[in-house]
Amino acid sequence: MDAKMERTSVAINKREFVKAQLRSSGTSLSQIGRDLGLKPSTISSVLSGARSQKVERAIADALKNEPQLIWPERYSP
Numbered sequence: 001m002d003a004k005m006e007r008t009s010v011a012i013n014k015r016e017f018v019k020a021q022l023r024s025s026g027t028s029l030s031q032i033g034r035d036l037g038l039k040p041s042t043i044s045s046v047l048s049g050a051r052s053q054k055v056e057r058a059i060a061d062a063l064k065n066e067p068q069l070i071w072p073e074r075y076s077p
Contacts, residue, residue, distance in 0.1 A: 014047075015047040015048065018047060018059065018063075018070065019047070021063050022059070022062055022063065025062055025063060025064075027062050029043045029044060029047070029059075030043075032055070032058050032059060032062060035058065036054065036055065036058055038055070042055070043055055046059070051074065053067070056070070056071065056074075
């Protein structure tokens with residue numbers, strides 16, 4: 001597997017993991033979007049690599065975690 005495919009695979013796995021964790025916590029990306037007044041596509045784009053501190057914080061809060069622990073690659077210097 002080449003490096004690009006590997007990064008894509010890791011991103012998809014992280015996306016699905018976060019979604020599963022949200023479901024386990026009794027919420028969803030859709031619910032977070034409604035709570036924030038944002039379109040589902042905006043919320044989904046964060047899991048696909050777009051940056052939004054507001055959305056990242058809401059997801060992390062729902063998971064009782066910190067954004068830096070969920071997306072260390074986004075917060076590393």
